[in-house]
Amino acid sequence: MKAKANKGACAHCGKEYTKSGMAKHLEQCLIDKLQTTQGKTGPCFHLQVADRFSSAYWLHLQADANTTLKSLDAFLRKIWLECCGHMSVFHIGPHQLGMGRKLASILEPGMELDYEYDMGDTTALRITVMGEYPGVLTPKKPVTVLARNLPPAVLCDACGKKPAVMICPECNYEGEGWLCKGCAKKHECGDEDYFLPVVNSPRAGVCGYTG
Numbered sequence: 001m002k003a004k005a006n007k008g009a010c011a012h013c014g015k016e017y018t019k020s021g022m023a024k025h026l027e028q029c030l031i032d033k034l035q036t037t038q039g040k041t042g043p044c045f046h047l048q049v050a051d052r053f054s055s056a057y058w059l060h061l062q063a064d065a066n067t068t069l070k071s072l073d074a075f076l077r078k079i080w081l082e083c084c085g086h087m088s089v090f091h092i093g094p095h096q097l098g099m100g101r102k103l104a105s106i107l108e109p110g111m112e113l114d115y116e117y118d119m120g121d122t123t124a125l126r127i128t129v130m131g132e133y134p135g136v137l138t139p140k141k142p143v144t145v146l147a148r149n150l151p152p153a154v155l156c157d158a159c160g161k162k163p164a165v166m167i168c169p170e171c172n173y174e175g176e177g178w179l180c181k182g183c184a185k186k187h188e189c190g191d192e193d194y195f196l197p198v199v200n201s202p203r204a205g206v207c208g209y210t211g
């Protein structure tokens with residue numbers, strides 16, 4: 001499986017950029033948004049979240065500085081990760097961070113945090129604090145998407161021609177088993193119920209993740 005890096009769309013203005021292009025774009029777009037959007041404002045962090053081992057999956061997030069790691073964890077589970085309630089941790093180097101900690105008590109621009117979901121079939125993310133700014137807060141949503149990668153195109157590992165739509169979890173351990181419809185029918189590991197769907201997440205094909 002080789003998911004190629006793709007552009008993503010800015011949630012505010014709709015323009016498309018690569019992950020790093022988006023980081024630059026957001027610096028200005030967040031200022032524009034603040035000037036043109038009504039609502040309560042408060043201190044926010046701009047976080048870039050990326051799969052630690054693939055450039056294909058990334059998010060730019062706005063996080064209320066007064067929210068906790070627990071709510072960031074809940075957000076990441078919802079958008080990218082949750083399959084069966086596995087454990088997760090945030091840490092900086094070897095130092096694990098308590099889930100009850102407020103972002104403002106830990107984060108500073110330029111800082112990098114690591115995050116892991118599931119200590120068995122782990123999905124590992126790198127969170128970079130891109131900046132701190134006064135943001136327009138969304139009631140009841142302490143974490144919101146500023147931008148997200150568009151679904152990467154992945155070609156079938158068997159024929160190399162058609163887009164993969166299903167994943168054999170067994171073969172995915174070896175970095176293969178992303179299959180087009182036709183090749184999935186011929187695949188020998190299991191019948192159709194056994195496959196997982198190709199979804200826009202770094203956890204596609206892992207454990208029981210279906211999106």
Ligand SMILES: [Zn+2]
Pocket residue numbers: 010011012013014015025026029
């Ligand atoms: Zn924008």
Ligand SMILES: [Zn+2]
Pocket residue numbers: 083084085086207208209
């Ligand atoms: Zn699971």
Ligand SMILES: [Zn+2]
Pocket residue numbers: 156157158159160161162179180181182183184
């Ligand atoms: Zn195929």
Ligand SMILES: [Zn+2]
Pocket residue numbers: 168169170171177187188189190
């Ligand atoms: Zn297989």
